[in-house]
Amino acid sequence: MTDSFTIRVDGRVIEARQGQTIMEATEQAGIYIPRLCDHPDLRAHGSCRICTVLANGRSVAACTQPVERDMEVKNRHPRVEAWRRQLIAMLFVEGNHFCPCCEKSGNCELQALGYLHGMTATQHPHLFPRRAVDGSHPDILLEHNRCVLCGRCVRASRDVDGKQVFQFAGRGLNRHITVNTEAQLDHPGLDLKDKAVSVCPVGAILKKHKHYGVPVGERKFDHDPIGSDVESHDQDKVT
C-alpha cells in the first residue's frame, strides 16, 4: 500500500498508515503511550497532555498528532517521562484526590498512572479547591472534587449518546464540567447505560449502589499496571 510506511518509536521500527495518529500506530504495534483524556471510542481531545512524546524532536500530543513517514518518536525518554510525572502530579494537586477513601481506587486511571510513573508524593503544594458534589441523580453521583477535566464525558454524551448532558464552563483553574439544565443531574437525558457514565477515568462520575461490587485487591490495576493490556496485545501477536 502506498499510504503505509514505517516510523521509529524509541528505536523500534513499526508500521504506520497515513491518517493515523501516533497513538493509533503505536497502540496497534503493542507500544503503550500513557494517556488520560484519550479513549479508543472517543474523538481525540489532547487536553491532559500526558501522552506528550517527542516527534522529530518536537513535543506533541500522541493522541492528536498524525504520523509522518520516517517519523522518529521518543516515548520512554527521560525528559518526556519527567514531564509526565509533573503533569500527573499537577492533576493530583489541582483537585481533591484521597485514594484511600475513593471508591474508584484500583480502577482509577490517574492513580494507576501515578503508580506507573513511580509517584509517591508530589513536590507540588495541594491547591485544595472547593468543589461541589452533585448527588441529585437517583443512580449517578457527580464528584467534582475528583474531576480531571479530561472531557471524556462531554465527548461521550455528545458524540456517542447524542445527548450533550455535560459541557465545559469557566476558564483557567475555574474551568469545570457543567450539567445541562440548571445544574440538575436528574436531567432526563442522563441514563445509567450512557457511555458518558462509564468512560470517566477517575472517581468523578460514579454509579451509585455499586461502589464495592468488586473488592479491593481484585480491581483492574491491582495486579497489572496500566497499559499492560496494550503491551500484551503485542505479545499475543508475536507468539
Next chain:
Amino acid sequence: MDLPLRERIESVCRQYDRRRDRLMDMAIDIQAAERCISPEAQDALARELGMEVVDVQSLVTFYAFLTESPTGRVVVRLCDDIPDFLAGLDAVAEALSSELGLEFGQTSPDGQITLERTPCIGMSDQCPAALVNEVVVTNLTPESARAMARGLLRHGDPHRLVEHTGDGRNSHELIRAMVQNNLRERGPVLFGGPVTGRGLEAALRKPSAEVRAQVRASNLRGRGGAGFPTGQKWDFAAKAEGTRRTVICNADEGEPGTFKDRVLLTELPELMFEGMTIAAYAIGADEGILYLRGEYTYLRPFLEHVLGLRRRSGLLGRNILGHSGFDFDIRIQMGAGAYVCGEESALISSCEGLRGDPKTRPPYPAQSGYLGRPTVVNNVETLCAAARILEHGADWFAAIGEPQSTGTKLLSVSGHCERPGVYEVPNGLTLSDLLERVGAKQVQAVQVGGFSGHLIPPREFGRRISNTDLLTGGAVLVLGEGVDLIAMGVRVLEFFVEESCGFCTPCRAGNVLLLERMKRVAAGHGEEADYTYLAELSEAIKGTSRCGFGQTSPNVVLDLLRHFRPVLEKSIGIDPGNGTREAFDLGAALRDAERISGRRSTHHLAERTEHREAAPRKEVKIDGQTRQDTPKEGER
C-alpha cells in the same frame, strides 16, 4: 432598554439571522442591554437558537466582559498592567475606590457603578488608564480619578468624561477619544506616505498566484509575534481544499504592553482593509472578519464607517473595482475580554460563536479554519505591510531592514522612558539604539514581546529587533533600576493564571503552581531548591502545553533564573544576626485560626517582646518601593 427579556432576545437573534455561529455578537448585545446574560437569558437564547443551554453557558462563562449576574450601568475597568503600576496605579486605584465608595469587584447597591480591574487595555503609553464602559480614560492621576468618580456619581455618563480629544483621528466625530497616538517615529513602510489604494489596484491586475509570489518574494513575516512567512501562509490557504475561504485580521492585540495596532486601526484602517482585500484576492476568499478586541469598542463605529465608504466606492462587495467574479466583504467581530483569543485558533473559535479555546492542530487554519474553511489569520500590521508591498513592490520592501528580516517593525514602547509611544523602525535595530531613541536611562531590564516575550538584561542590549534575534509582536517595556523584578514576575504569572483557558493540564494547573512558588520567593521565603523547582516546572509547562500560551507563559521565570540570579538570591533573606533564614511566616499561618478563635496567638506576644525593634513585614511592590504591612485596627 425596557423590552421584556424574551422580546429582546428574539430581536437580537433575528438581527443575526438566528445563526449559532454569531452567538458572540448576540451575547455582547444582550450584555450591553441587560448588563448581564442571566441564566434565564441563556435559557431563552438556547431555545431561540435551538441549541443546548450548556453551550450558551460555556461561552458566557469564558469571556471576562460577559457576566451571569448584573454589573452596574457603568463599569469602570482600571487597567492593572505593569506600566500602570510604574506610573502610580496604586494611588489612582485608592482614589477611585474611596471616591466611589466601592472595593474592586463590587457594584454599588443602587446598581449604577461597578469597579473592576482589567489586564492591559492597550494604553500603556498613556497610563494609568481605564475603560468606563467603552470610553477610554487616560493619564489618570489620583486627582483626575477622583474627579472622574465624582462625575460618574453625578451624571453617570461615561462620554462626558472626555473633555479633550486626542490627536489625528482620535478627534474624528465617530471616535472622540482622549487617546493620543503618540506616534513618535514614522518609517518608510507603514507611515511612509498617504494611503492611495494602489496596492489593491496593482494586485487585481495580476493573477492571484502572482500576488502570493510577490508577498513571498518580499519575505514578509507575520508581525503578531510568531513570525511565520506570510506568503507561505497564503499559499497553504489558496491550495487547500474548500469551496469558500476566509481572511481574518487579528486586531485582538491582547499582549500586555502592545498598542501599535491601536494606532494603525485609528490612522490607517483603509490600508488594513486594503491588505485584507488583497489577501482575499490572493487566496480566493469571499468573507473577511476583523476581530477587534472588546477593549477597542470605541473604534468600532469609525471602522464600520470606513467599511461603509469602501462598499460605496466599490472596494468591497461584488465585482470589486470592476474585477468580475471577485466578491469580498468584511464584518467586524468584537471580542469580549480574553487574552487567549489572540491565538489564531482560539480567535477562530470565538468568531464561530464558541468559547475561546484554541483548536487542535493539525489541521492548521490555512487547511481548515473558520467554519472548516481554509482561513488566513494575519495581524493588522502584517496586512498593512502586504498592501504596501503590492503598492511599491517586493524588492522595495526587501531592501528595508535585514535580508532575513525585511521591512520595518512597529514597536509599542512603554515604561521608564521619556518618549513612550509607537515607533516604526527598520528591522535589525539594536535594543541600545532603541533605548536611546526613546530616552531611557539607567535601565535594569527590557521586556521585549510582552508578558510572553523575554526579559533582556543590559549585557544583551546589543541584540536586534529581528526575526532572527528578538522576534516580537512589538511590545517593549523599559524597566528602570528601581523596579522589583521578582514582584513583576509575580504580576506576569497572575495575568497568565487569570487568562489561561484551562483546556490543557500544564497551562491550567502548572501556571498556578509557578505563581505560588514565585510568591513565596517574592515574600523572601525562597530557598535554593526553589530555583530547581521553578526551572523544572517551567520546562514541563513549556514542553507539554497545547498552544503558544503555555509554551511561553513561564518565560519570565526562566529569564529571571537565567539573567537575574543575583536579584533572586538577594530575596533569600538570611538573618545576619543568627544566620537563620525565614522560610515560614508563622504569623500568616496562624491568621485563620486567630480569626476563628477571635483572639491573637501568643506568637505575637513573643514577637513584640523579643523583636520590638524588628522591621515590619515587607510587602513587595513592582515600583520597588516597600509598603509597611501593619495590621489594621480590627485585626488586633
